[in-house]
Amino acid sequence: xxxxxxxxxxxxxxxxxxxxxxxxxxxxxxxxxxxxxxxxxxxxxxxxxxxxxxxxxxxxxxxxxxxxxxxxxxxxxxxxxxxxxxxxxxxxxxxxxxxxxxxxxxxxxxxxxxxxxxxxxxxxxxxxxxxxxxxxxxxxxxxxxxxxxxxxxxxxxxxxxxxxxxxxxxxxxxxxxxxxxxxxxxxxxxxxxxxxxxxxxxxxxxxxxxxxxxxxxxxxxxxxxxxxxxxxxxxxxxxxxxxxxxxxxxxxxxxxxxxxxxxxxxxxxxxxxxxxxxxxxxxxxxxxxxxxxxxxxxxxxxxxxxxxxxxxxxxxxxxxxxxxxxxxxxxxxxxxxxxxxxxxxxxxxxxxxxxxxxxxxxxxxxxxxxxxxxxxxxxxxxxxxxxxxxxxxxxxxxxxxxxxxxxxxxxxxxxxxxxxxxxxxxxxxxxxxxxxxxxxxxxxxxxxxxxxxxxxxxxxxxxxxxxxxxxxxxxxxxxxxxxxxxxxxxxxxxxxxxxxxxxxxxxxxxxxxxxxxxxxxxxxx
Numbered sequence: 174x175x176x177x178x179x180x181x182x183x184x185x186x187x188x189x190x191x192x193x194x195x196x197x198x199x200x201x202x203x204x205x206x207x208x209x210x211x212x213x214x215x216x217x218x219x220x221x222x223x224x225x226x227x228x229x230x231x232x233x234x235x236x237x238x239x240x241x242x243x244x245x246x247x248x249x250x251x252x253x254x255x256x257x258x259x260x261x262x263x264x265x266x267x268x269x270x271x272x273x274x275x276x277x278x279x280x281x282x283x284x285x286x287x288x289x290x291x292x293x294x295x296x297x298x299x300x301x302x303x304x305x306x307x308x309x310x311x312x313x314x315x316x317x318x319x320x321x322x323x324x325x326x327x328x329x330x331x332x333x334x335x336x337x338x339x340x341x342x343x344x345x346x347x348x349x350x351x352x353x354x355x356x357x358x359x360x361x362x363x364x365x366x367x368x369x370x371x372x373x374x375x376x377x378x379x380x381x382x383x384x385x386x387x388x389x390x391x392x393x394x395x396x397x398x399x400x401x402x403x404x405x406x407x408x409x410x411x412x413x414x415x416x417x418x419x420x421x422x423x424x425x426x427x428x429x430x431x432x433x434x435x436x437x438x439x440x441x442x443x444x445x446x447x448x449x450x451x452x453x454x455x456x457x458x459x460x461x462x463x464x465x466x467x468x469x470x471x472x473x474x475x476x477x478x479x480x481x482x483x484x485x486x487x488x489x490x491x492x493x494x495x496x497x498x499x500x501x502x503x504x505x506x507x508x509x510x511x512x513x514x515x516x517x518x519x520x521x522x523x524x525x526x527x528x529x530x531x532x533x534x535x536x537x538x539x540x541x542x543x544x545x546x547x548x549x550x551x552x553x554x555x556x557x558x559x560x561x562x563x564x565x566x567x568x569x570x571x572x573x574x575x576x577x578x579x580x581x582x583x584x585x586x587x588x589x590x591x592x593x594x595x596x597x598x599x600x601x602x603x604x605x606x607x608x609x610x611x612x613x614x615x616x617x618x619x620x621x622x623x624x625x626x627x628x629x630x631x632x633x634x635x636x637x638x639x640x641x642x643x644x645x646x647x648x649x650x651x652x653x654x655x656x657x658x659x660x661x662x663x664x665x666x667x668x669x670x671x672x673x674x675x676x677x678x679x680x681x682x683x684x685x686x687x688x689x690x691x692x693x694x695x696x697x698x
Contacts, residue, residue, distance in 0.1 A: 175248045184519065187355035188286045193220060193228040197235040205242055208271060214278045223287040226294045233289070233297075243275060244315040250276040251317050266328045276317065283308060283332065290339040298350050305336050306357055306413070313414030328425075330366050337370040340397060341380065343390040351393065355400040360413040364401060365425035368434045371397060375441045394442055395451060399458060403435060403466040404428060429468075436467045440625050443476045449487065452480055456490035460497050469671040471502050481512065483685070488516055489530045496537060509546055513537060515610045517554045522566045528655035529575065535651070538577060545583040550609035552577050553583055553602050564630040565662050571622065571636040576648045588617030588640050630662075 200217050217239065218511060243249055250272040255261065257277050261270055286308075290299035312329040336607030340351050353576050357363045368552040378386055386394075390473065407428045416423070424430040447455065455463075459477075464470045473494065480491040498504035513534065521530060538551060559570050578584050602617035625637035 193225070194221070194231050197231055203237050204239060211271070211275070214275075218278070218281060218285065221282075221289070221301060226297060229289070229292075229294075229297055232287070233300050233304055236635060236688070237300055237307065240308075241311060243272065243279070244311050245659070247273055247315070248272060248321070249279055249315075249317055251339050255282075255319075265506060276517060287335045287339055291342070297347055299353050301635045302336065303352060305332065310414055326414075328362055328366065330370075331508050333366050334370045334373070337397075338374055339365050340372050341371070341390060342392045343387045347387055350394045351396045351400065354397070358400050359402065359414065360411055361404065361409040361431070362414055362425040365431055365434060366436045366477065367397070368401070368431075372434070372438045372441055375438070379445075384579055388448055390446070391442075391451055392596060393448055395454060398438065398442065399454070399462070401435070401462075404431060405627060420559065432466055432468045436469065436472070439463055440472060443473075449483075452483065452487050455492065456480060456487065460493045464494060472502055472530055474498060474504060485520075486524050486526050488512075489521075489524065489526050489533075492530070492537070493518075493534050496533065500674075510537070510543075511608060514550060515520070515607055517551070517558060519558060522558070522562050527566075531569065531651075533621050535573065536589055538568070539580070541580065543581070545581060546615055547609050547615040548581045549584050549587060550612045552587060552619070553612070553614035554604070554615055556619050557602070557604055559625065560621050563659060564628075564633055565657045565659050567625065567628070567630075567633045568657055568662075569634060569651055571625070571633070571639070572649040572651050572654065574619070574622070575639055575644060576651065578644060578697075584615075585644070587615075587619050588618065590616075591613060632662075 197220060199209075199218060200213040202218045204213050204217075211405050217232060220228050221236070223229050248271075250269070255273060255278055261273070283305070286301045286305050290298055290305075292298050293376055293539070309329045309332050312332065313327045316327045318329075327358060331623075336354075340354060358367060375386075375394065378390055384571065405428075409428060409431070410427050412425070416443045427597065443455065459473070464473065467473070476497070477491050477494045481488050481495065495504075496505060499506050500507060524530070534551075534609055538548065553568055555574055559567055559574075562570060578588065596625075600617050600620070619640060622637050622640050626634055626641070627639065628634050
């Protein structure tokens with residue numbers, strides 16, 4: 174028997190595409206035609222190990238047709254499957270023995286598909302994934318483990334677990350296949366059970382490593398979690414596996430249960446130390462894709478505080494989540510504005526997330542109930558930093574400062590406070606002070622903006638000249654200036670057309686430029 178299997182495997186691996194397809198079609202017809210040809214299933218399964226990618230894809234499709242037909246006809250054993258090595262009782266009929274045997278062949282097919290999710294060819298991975306998800310639908314329609322399910326709903330959670338676990342390897346990136354799996358996450362039952370399986374995988378890998386999760390595993394988990402689009406309606410009815418009847422106690426049909434498992438999986442994922450790049454990815458989607466769907470968003474305070482303390486761009490990105498918790502969930506975070514103030518240093522003008530930071534800062538400082546000393550400190554610090562800021566940033570910072578003054582009229586004296594231009598020694602403002610309340614900003618003035626009226630870039634001069642006139646009440650729209658780049662300024666200047674410039678000069682007369690010499694008489698111009 175083993176020798177015959179080996180010969181079949183060799184033939185399957187060596188067959189060319191056309192002959193393999195014909196052979197597969199022939200054997201499929203023979204198996205479906207008569208149970209006497211059941212052993213041909215081995216020949217079909219052997220093609221799944223072929224070295225020819227086309228043969229493997231043809232074998233996957235053939236097996237899919239075969240077992241779909243078997244399930245529809247009820248030719249697979251239903252119930253607890255005996256081990257293939259286990260001796261079956263003599264009292265068992267040939268019909269039941271055949272179904273047990275065929276059920277084992279189906280399990281072999283599923284195992285091969287799971288292995289093919291790690292194939293070198295993405296086309297084979299994708300096809301294996303789609304057929305596995307089709308098997309979940311078929312097993313729900315024609316259940317083989319009926320005793321373990323209630324009559325109202327049947328979902329092969331075990332099969333989905335094999336799929337999701339294969340999407341989360343610990344040693345390589347599986348983002349292309351995860352992207353392909355994303356369309357199945359739109360189904361409420363798949364989404365719910367996938368989140369549960371991710372939780373189990375996180376616990377398994379934590380138990381295995383005892384330390385930080387492997388970087389590749391973390392990235393795979395994040396890529397899978399970030400594809401989740403949580404539902405907003407209480408009544409969930411978009412299922413991959415159609416249910417026979419509505420069941421009030423079925424968890425995938427309840428929004429509350431979705432939120433509970435969603436919150437649990439994110440908390441379990443974020444409790445581990447993340448790479449800097451992964452921190453950024455999480456924080457970018459936190460306020461829109463995570464916090465609104467959590468039952469208790471305040472559970473994220475520890476993560477956000479830890480992220481804020483890391484510094485740099487991560488601190489900037491953590492601000493949004495903290496602000497959501499403060500304003501929407503009544504989180505008491507007394508040092509929020511103090512920490513925001515400390516983030517204002519020269520580097521903030523050059524980071525990748527500059528536009529996002531100033532968009533948030535504008536939002537944070539929009540309340541008219543903020544104390545005057547706090548707003549004045551922000552205005553003064555931005556003014557001082559503007560002395561060394563690049564032109565593209567100044568075109569945004571100056572209107573930003575003016576908007577703060579318009580929003581908080583009590584800060585207007587900063588514009589008119591008398592002080593010697595550029596005389597930093599007489600400026601009472603303490604730039605090094607970390608506490609805005611002790612910075613003495615209200616006693617200072619905005620001499621820095623007056624200094625910018627002598628800037629080399631004309632547009633900056635025009636922007637800075639605003640403080641020399643009566644400041645309007647209407648705020649300026651800075652949304653289009655947040656992402657202004659030096660390249661855009663350069664392009665703008667290159668496209669400018671200048672008219673003729675009048676010049677005043679005295680025409681030269683004479684070869685050497687002298688009016689009265691001898692050459693002027695003969696070589697005048």
